[in-house]
Amino acid sequence: MNKDFNALAWLLQRITAVGLVLLLGIHFWLLHFKTHGEVIKFSDVSMRLHTWTLVLIDICLLIFGLYHASNGIYSIVQDYSVGGNGRRVTLWVLMCGGCVLAIIGGISLFRFLYVAG
Amino acid sequence: MKNILKVKVFRCDPETDTTPRYDIFHVPEIKNMAVLDVVFHIQNNQDRSLAFRSSCRIGMCGSCAMFINGKARLACRTGVATLGTKELTITPLPNLPVIKDLLVDMDPFFEKYEKIKPYFIPEEGRKDFCSVPEGLKERRLIDEMLECITCGACYSACTIVTTNPEYLGPAALNRAFCLIADKRDGGGDERLRIVSDSNGIWRCHGQFNCGEVCPKKITPTWTIQQLKKRSVFKMMGIHL
C-alpha cells in the first residue's frame, strides 16, 4: 500500500467525521423541526429535495457516510491483522460496494429534482 | 503484628507444563517493600524454582516489568503500600511469549523497535557539537520522550498490539519520533516512511493505555499523533 494513501485516508476520515457531525445535525434538524405533522410523508421529502441545496447536502451526507463507514471497517480489518489476501479482498469489496451504493444513492437523489409533485 | 501479604503468582514452564497455574504464597511485609522484594522473598525462601528478571532495582533498566494487580508496572518501583491491598496478583507481561513464570521473551518487542531504525544516523559533515539554545521548545518536546527505558509496559498495555501482532507498538513509534524530530539526525524521511506503514502509526486509535502505564510518564499516544501530523503534512507536500 502506498504510504501516502494511509495518510490521505486518515485525513479524510477526520474530515468526513467533522462533516458528518454537521450534516447529520442538519439532517436531524430538517427531519425533526422542518417536518409538519408527526409522520414523515414521501411528499414532504419529495418537496424538500426539489432544491439543489438540499440534494447536495444529502449527497454529501451519503458520500461522507459511505466513506467513513467503509474506511472504518477497513481500519478494523487492519487492526485485526487479517491476512494479505483477506485484506485486499475486503478493500476491493468495500471500494466497489461503496462506489455502487454511492451511484445508486446519488441517482435516487438526483431523480427528485426532476420528478413532478 | 506484621502484615502478611497474600500473593498469587503465575507459574508456567512451557517445556513441562501444558497449562499455567497460580501458586499462592504468604509473604511478611517489610518497611518500604517493593513488589520486587516480594518476589525475591518468595524465590529465596519459599520456592526457589520461581523465575523472574531484574537488574538495577531502581527503575532505570526496565528489566522487571510485570503485570501487577491488573496493570503493567515495574516491580522495583511499585511499593506494596501503594497498591492499597494486602492481596497481590502477579503475572507476566501480556502480549509477549512466556519463557518461564514471570519471565517474558522481549525479542518481539525489540524486533519491532529495530524496524524503525532506532539508531541515530548522523548528518553528513558535522565536525563540532551541535549548538542548541538552552530550553529550546522543540528540544523540550523530544526530551520528555527520550526517557524511555524499553521496559515493555506500554507494549503490553496496548490492545492493538494484542489484536495485530504486526503493529509496531507504542515504544518503537515513540523512539521513531525522537529521532525524526531531532534536527541532528539525517534519517528522518526514511523513518517517517517506515512508521507510515499500515502496521505503524495508523493503527493507533488513541487509547492512552500506554501513557497510563509508562513508569517514565511518557505518553506515546501524543508522540504518535505528532507522527500522524507529520505524515499528513508530508503527503500534502509541506515539510516541517
Added chain:
Amino acid sequence: MKDVNQINADILILGSGGAGFMAALHAYDVNPELNIVLAVKGLAGKSGCTRMVQGGYNVVLDPKDSHEKHFLDTIKGGGFINNQELAWTLVTDAPKIVLELENKVGCFFDRGPDGMLHQKSFAGQSFDRTIHRRDLTGIEIIARLRDQIFAKDIQVLEECRGIDLLTKDNRVVGALLLDIRSGEPIVVNCRAVILCTGGGATMYKIAAPSMEKSGDGVAMVFRAGAEFIDMEMMQFHPTGLLAGESRLSGSVLEEGLRGAGGRLYNALGERFMERYDSERMERSTRDQVARASYMEIMEGRGTQNGGVLLDMSHLGAEFVERTFPGMVDRVKDIGKDLAREPIEVSPTAHFHMGGVRIDRDCRCNLEGLFVAGEDAGGVHGANRLGGNGVAESTVFGARAGDASAKYVSECDNVTIDYEQMYYIWQETTKPFQLAKGEDAYGLRNELKLLTWEKMGVVRSKELLEQSLSELNEMDERAKQIKVSGARRYNMEWNEALNILNLITVGKMIAKSALMREESRGSHYRSDFPEIDNKNWLKNICLIRDEKGDMRLYTRPVILSRIKPDDIT
C-alpha cells in the same frame, strides 16, 4: 556429553556496559567483516552500571580548562598511585569520545545558556567539567549505544553469562558461556576476548551496583592467570539511600547533590564534615565523606537505621525538583521528599578501582585478552573521581575495540581444548549432583555481612585476617552449595556461581588490603591511619600461582608525568 553448541567468532565481548558496547562498535568500524559476538548476563544494555550513572561524564571541553588540570585532579583523587599513562590517556581521549557520543552515537547532553554542552561542578574537580543529561546521564549513553548495535551486524547473546576463559598454549582462545534461559553451555572459539563485565561491589551488605553483577569477569581471568593491580581499592559512595531491608537500599543518590550544596548531618544534628574536612565540607572527595559518615555511624552518632542524614531542603524545593527530578522521584518510592526533608543515607559499596593490570590499549599479561572498564585497574588509583567512571569505560572500551580488531587481523585462530571445556562444565553443574549441601542464599547473606563489617570502609590487620580465614572457609562451603530443580533459568544455580566468584574477588581484596600498611584514598587502615609516601608509593599486584593460590607483590608507581612533590 552431548554436542555442545559452539560459536566460532573473531572477537568475543563479555559485558554490555559502556565498555562492551564501545568495544563492539569500534571493532566493527575498524573492520565490518569481523565476526563479533557480544555476550551479556542480562538483557543487552539493561544490566550493569553504566546505565545507572547519574552524575555525569568528566571531559575537557572549555578552552579555559586543560588536560593537565583534569589529569592532576585524577591523580590527586587517586592518591598518586594511578598509572599515569592510563590517566593521561583517559583525559586526552575523553573529548573525542564525547564528540563521538554526540555526533555519531546520537546522545544528547544538556545544554547551557550558550547552546553548548553544560558542564556542571562535581566533587574533587578543579574545573566545572562534568557533562550530563539531567540527573540520569547513564540511561542516555547506554540506550543510544545499544541502538547503534542494532545497525551493525553484531551477534548479541542475551542472558548468557561467562563461566570461564578457555586457554591454550598461554593464549586466550575463547570462553565457556552458560545460556541462562536454557541452562545449556555455549562454547565460543575466537581470536580475542574483550572483558567488560564490571566489578564485585555487590559482595557488601549495602551496595550500589545492579544485582546481577558479581565480579564474574575478575574471578574468571584470575583463574586464567591474569595480573591484577590495586585490588584493595574499593570505593564506598557516601550517599547510598537507606530503605530498610528493601532492595532499594544502597542505590546511589548522586554526588551532584553535594556538589550543589547538600548538607550532611548526624543524629545529633551536627554537620559532622566540619571535623573531617572543614575546608571542603560535604564537597570533599568520596572517600573522605564516606569514611566520615561511617565513623559517625560506628561511633553511635548515626540514625536508628544506621545512617546519616542528607538535607537538600535549604536549597529550595523548586531548585531540587528541577535539577534532580530522577532522584526526587525515586526517593518518593520510600515515602520521602528529597526536596523538603532530610533523607537517611549510608556509605555504600560502589566501584572497584582495582582490576586487571592493562596498558593503554587494554592489553594485559594474557595473550588474546583485552580488558576495559571497571574490570581493569590502574586508571583511578586509590579513589575514583565522580564522572571519571563512565569516561573510563567509554574511552577504554573504544581502545579495546580498536586494539583487538587490529590484533585479530594479525593472528591466527587456535582451536579450544575440549577437555578443558568439559572439565569446567562438570564443575559448573556440580551443585545439581550434590545430595545435600550448603544453602546459597544463607551463604550470600553471611558473605555480605562479613565483608561489610571486616573489610569495608575501615580496615585493620585483625579484621582483615579474620576476613581471610572466614572467606577461605566460605569458599569451601560455597563449593558445596546444593541446587535443585530444572536447569532452565535456575536463579539459585546462578546465585551459587555468583557467590563463588564474589568470594574469589573478596579474597583478592582482603589480601591486598592486608598488605598495604597505610591509608590512601578509599583504603583506610585504623592501625595505619596516615598516608605513607615513603614506603607505599607503590601498587600492590596479585596473580595466581601454580598451586592456584594468590601471590602478591608490589610495583613502584611510575611517576612519568608528575610527582607528589610537584604539588604542594
